[in-house]
Amino acid sequence: MAQYTFTVEMACSGCSNAVKRALTKLEGVDNIDIDLEKQTVVVDTNLPRESVLETIKKTGKTVKE
């Protein structure tokens, strides 16, 4: 199990809930912790970082790498 942290532009709880929902649908994700104020998305998963990143990008949100 690995833990990855992404910085994602999220403006409101609708934004953060959308990211959470998209990641919840992704098989192999164990836990998602989103901090709207810090603009962070922390994911516990067995998946490679790139797969998680791709899913976040598909939400249309800007990921600051």
Next chain:
Amino acid sequence: MAQYTFTVEMACSGCSNAVKRALTKLEGVDNIDIDLEKQTVVVDTNLPRESVLETIKKTGKTVKE
């Protein structure tokens, strides 16, 4: 060319911009018109409706069908 209208829960301009960005990346989409107040996403495309719907769903937004 077809035009499809979807009703999507979007709370702020960050939400609507994310949906717009996700659809812009989809090849075969000609025009996207989003009305945040009406909660509508209007797409001009040669793609089947289902493909567009799938892309919107991947944003994590709730689509009211």
